Amino acid sequence: MKQAALLLCCCLVGITTTRAADLVRIKAVKKTADTRTSAAQRLPTGQSQAKIKDQYYEISLQALSTDVPNDVFAEWIVLVEKWGGGLTVRSSGREAVDLVFGRPVGLETTSFRLRSREWTSGPRPGTLAESIAGFGIRVVTTAGDVIAEKYSPSSAEKDIRWEEIQRLQQPPLPQDTEKHLPRRRRRRLQ
Helix, strand or coil: CHHHHHHHHHHHHHHHCCCHHHCEEEEEEEEEEEEEECCCEEECCEEEEEEEEEEEEEEEEEECCCCCCCEEEEEEEEEEECCCCCEEEEEEEEEEEECEECECEEEECCCEEEEEEEECCCCCCEEEECEEEEEEEEEEECCCCEEEEEEECHHHHHCCCCHHHHHHCCCCCCCCHHHHCCHHHHHHHC
């Protein structure tokens, strides 16, 4: 009898509490906007060909509870691993979203470019290519509280700096920026 009461109590607590991750479903699909390949170039070190791929992510957000505020912001950062190693932010942004229970909302990240170069002949054939290292997407309330977030791969969470988004939110410069520049810079601009 005590075990049944304990089981019933655990079930009721599990039903009434919802984790933040269960409030919004986040899906992201990588899409290719354009691919360009250059003509092969003959170089002293062999034959080379450059490729450029423009990509973006389609993001789908869906409120799974009526507890989710309607007016929220979707924020994203896409990290790319450069040719020589190291990570760089290639796409980041923030967009206002109106979440309604059960209805998915779609948005797209800004497109970003991945470059690669392939050597097909010569002493060291091979490929140098940039690749997507990961992305982070989060849903934030107008008060700044994070409702849901998704990282792919999960290790990308330690590499993503959300301060990049904060920098984008700074107010733009005044319309007549030339008046606000130091005199030396004004002369150089003319």
